[in-house]
Amino acid sequence: MSMSPSNPQIVVLGGGLTGLSAAFHVARRHPHARITLFEKKGRFGGWVRSERVEVHDEDGNKASVVLEAGARTIRANAKPVLELVNLLKLGPQVLTTPRSAPAARSRFLHIPGAPGLSPLPSSLLSVLTTPLGRLILSSALPEAVWPHNRPADVSDESVDAFLSRRFGAEFARTLGSALVHGIYGAASTALSVRAAFPSLWASEERGRGSVVWGEIGPPAWFGASQRKEEAQKADEAEAWEFSSGTALDGKLADASIISFKDGVQTLIDGLVHALEGSENVSLRSSTEVSAVKQTEDFQTFEISLADGTSLSATHIISALPLPALSAILPPNKPLPHLLTNPFSTVTVMNLVFPTARLTAPLHPPGFGYLIPRPEGGYPDTPGAVGMLGVVFDTASLADQDYALGAESGNSDKPYPATDQPKFVKLTAMLGGPYPTQTPPPSDEALLASVLPQVAAQLQTELPTPSFYRVHRNAQSIPTYLVGHVERMADLRAVLKEQWGGRLMVIGAGVGGVSVSDCVRAGREAAREVASGGDKEI
Numbered sequence: 001m002s003m004s005p006s007n008p009q010i011v012v013l014g015g016g017l018t019g020l021s022a023a024f025h026v027a028r029r030h031p032h033a034r035i036t037l038f039e040k041k042g043r044f045g046g047w048v049r050s051e052r053v054e055v056h057d058e059d060g061n062k063a064s065v066v067l068e069a070g071a072r073t074i075r076a077n078a079k080p081v082l083e084l085v086n087l088l089k090l091g092p093q094v095l096t097t098p099r100s101a102p103a104a105r106s107r108f109l110h111i112p113g114a115p116g117l118s119p120l121p122s123s124l125l126s127v128l129t130t131p132l133g134r135l136i137l138s139s140a141l142p143e144a145v146w147p148h149n150r151p152a153d154v155s156d157e158s159v160d161a162f163l164s165r166r167f168g169a170e171f172a173r174t175l176g177s178a179l180v181h182g183i184y185g186a187a188s189t190a191l192s193v194r195a196a197f198p199s200l201w202a203s204e205e206r207g208r209g210s211v212v213w214g215e216i217g218p219p220a221w222f223g224a225s226q227r228k229e230e231a232q233k234a235d236e237a238e239a240w241e242f243s244s245g246t247a248l249d250g251k252l253a254d255a256s257i258i259s260f261k262d263g264v265q266t267l268i269d270g271l272v273h274a275l276e277g278s279e280n281v282s283l284r285s286s287t288e289v290s291a292v293k294q295t296e297d298f299q300t301f302e303i304s305l306a307d308g309t310s311l312s313a314t315h316i317i318s319a320l321p322l323p324a325l326s327a328i329l330p331p332n333k334p335l336p337h338l339l340t341n342p343f344s345t346v347t348v349m350n351l352v353f354p355t356a357r358l359t360a361p362l363h364p365p366g367f368g369y370l371i372p373r374p375e376g377g378y379p380d381t382p383g384a385v386g387m388l389g390v391v392f393d394t395a396s397l398a399d400q401d402y403a404l405g406a407e408s409g410n411s412d413k414p415y416p417a418t419d420q421p422k423f424v425k426l427t428a429m430l431g432g433p434y435p436t437q438t439p440p441p442s443d444e445a446l447l448a449s450v451l452p453q454v455a456a457q458l459q460t461e462l463p464t465p466s467f468y469r470v471h472r473n474a475q476s477i478p479t480y481l482v483g484h485v486e487r488m489a490d491l492r493a494v495l496k497e498q499w500g501g502r503l504m505v506i507g508a509g510v511g512g513v514s515v516s517d518c519v520r521a522g523r524e525a526a527r528e529v530a531s532g533g534d535k536e537i
C-alpha cells in the first residue's frame with residue numbers, strides 16, 4: 001500500500017530526536033503531506049538536553065560552560081547526523097576532536113577494588129606492556145584457535161555469555177561489562193549480543209566460530225574486499241546529502257568525534273527551528289495523545305488527545321518509548337513485545353572543578369574511564385552509590401567553554417587551546433544495574449557519596465566543585481533482552497499484516513540507542529511512509 005497522493009496526513013508521536021528527525025525528513029520528502037507532531041512534555045528533545053551555566057571560583061575567575069544531561073559526543077562518521085548538520089546548516093557550530101587527541105586515544109578502566117585507573121591499550125606496545133593489554137592478548141590468542149562452540153540451537157545470547165564462551169569469563173566481566181555500562185548503562189548479563197553488537201555476532205559466523213578471525217581474517221578467505229564494495233554501494237544507494245561544498249568540509253578530516261559549541265541540543269534546536277518554519281508541519285508540545293485506532297480498511301487513523309479533541313491521519317510514525325505506545329493502542333488490537341524490554345535509569349552528575357589552585361592536573365589526559373561489574377556481581381541491596389564511569393568532558397569539549405569577565409583578561413572568548421582552562425568539567429555516571437535507594441538520595445547526599453569515590457579512583461584530592469548538576473534519567477535507555485532481533489521481526493510482520501504498514505514504530509526501543517541510530521530511524525521512516533511499510537525498520 002502506498003501513500004495516498006491526495007491528502008496524506010501524517011502524525012508523528014514523540015518529540016525526541018527520533019520523532020523530530022522523522023518529521024523533518026517526512027516534510028522534505030513529502031512536501032504535500034500535512035505533518036503534526038505531538039509531544040507530551042513542554043519541551044522537545046527527549047533525553048538530549050544541554051545547558052550553558054556560569055561558574056566562578058574563589059579567585060574571581062568566571063567561565064561559561066556547557067553541560068550535557070544525555071549524549072555529549074557523536075562519532076565523526078555518523079552519516080545520518082552529518083547529513084542533518086548539513087541540511088540544517090549547523091556546520092559552523094560543529095566542534096571536532098581529532099583522532100590524535102588524548103580524548104580519542106586514551107581510555108581507562110577503574111577496576112573495583114584496585115587503586116587508580118588502568119589504561120586500555122591503544123598501541124601494539126601497550127598491548128604487551130599493560131595489564132589490560134595482557135588480558136586482551138591472553139584472551140584473544142586462544143580465541144583464535146578455540147573451535148566453533150556456538151550450540152546449533154542458540155540464535156542469540158547475552159553479551160556476557162557470548163564473550164565468556166569465546167574469550168573467557170574474566171575478559172567478559174572486565175571489558176564486556178564496562179563497555180555495556182558505557183553505552184547501555186545496563187548489565188552485560190542481560191543485554192542481547194545480536195541486538196546490541198550485531199557485528200560481533202556476524203564476526204563469529206564469518207570467522208567460522210572465531211570472532212578474532214572474523215574481524216581480521218585474510219581478505220580472500222572471508223570476502224572482505226567484496227564486503228567493502230557492498231558497503232560502498234549501499235552507501236551510494238543511501239544518497240547522503242552532505243558530501244561536498246558544505247561548512248563541514250575540512251572540519252571532519254581526521255576527526256574522531258564531533259559535538260556542537262552549545263552542546264548536542266543544537267541538533268534539537270535546529271530541527272525545531274526548521275520544522276517551525278515549515279508550512280506543512282505543526283509542532284504541538286504539552287499535548288498528550290490518549291488513544292489511537294485505525295479503520296478496518298487501514299485507510300484512516302483516529303487520534304484522540306487527552307484534552308478531549310481528536311484528529312484523523314493516514315499514517316502514524318510512533319517514536320514513543322514502546323510502553324507509552326502500548327498504553328494508547330486499542331485493547332483489542334495490541335502489538336506484540338512492546339513491554340518486553342526493561343529500561344535503565346542512569347543518573348548523570350555534571351561536576352565543574354576550579355583548577356587555578358591545583359598543582360597537578362585533575363585527571364590524566366583521555367576520554368574518561370569505565371567501571372566494570374564488581375567481581376562478586378552487583379549488590380542485592382542499595383549501598384554506596386553504584387558508579388558506572390566518569391567522562392573527562394573538558395578533554396574533548398573544551399571549546400564549548402569560555403572565560404568571562406575582566407579578571408580573566410580574556411573576556412567572552414573561547415579558551416585558547418594552549419591555556420590550561422580555569423575550570424574542568426567531568427561527568428560521573430551512576431545507577432544502571434545497581435540497586436537504587438527509595439526514595440532516591442538528595443543531590444547533596446549523592447554529591448557527598450560520589451566525590452570521595454571519584455577522588456579515590458583518580459588518586460587525587462578534589463577541590464570543592466564550583467558547580468554541579470544532577471539529572472536522574474529515569475528509565476531512559478532500553479536494555480534489549482536476548483531474542484530482541486527476532487521479536488522486532490515479529491513486530492514488523494504484525495505492523496504490516498494487521499495495520500497495513502501505516503503505523504511505523506521506530507526509536508531507541510526498536511533499533512539502536514545512539515544519536516545516529518535515532519536520526520537514521522527518522523530518515524528511514526520517511527522513506528517507509530512512501531513505500532507503505534515494506535522497508536525494514
Ligand SMILES: C=Cc1c2[nH]c(c1C)Cc1[nH]c(c(CCC(=O)O)c1C)Cc1[nH]c(c(C)c1CCC(=O)O)Cc1[nH]c(c(C)c1C=C)C2
Binds near residue numbers: 073391429515
Ligand atoms: C546519559 C548517559 C548515557 C550512557 N550511554 C548513553 C548515554 C546518553 C548512550 C551512548 N553512549 C555511548 C554510545 C555509543 C555511541 C556510538 O557508538 O556512536 C551510546 C549509544 C558511548 C559513550 N559513553 C559515554 C560517552 C561519553 C560516550 C560517547 C557518546 C555519548 O556522548 O554518549 C560515557 C557513558 N555513558 C554512559 C555511561 C554509564 C558512561 C560512562 C562513562 C551511559
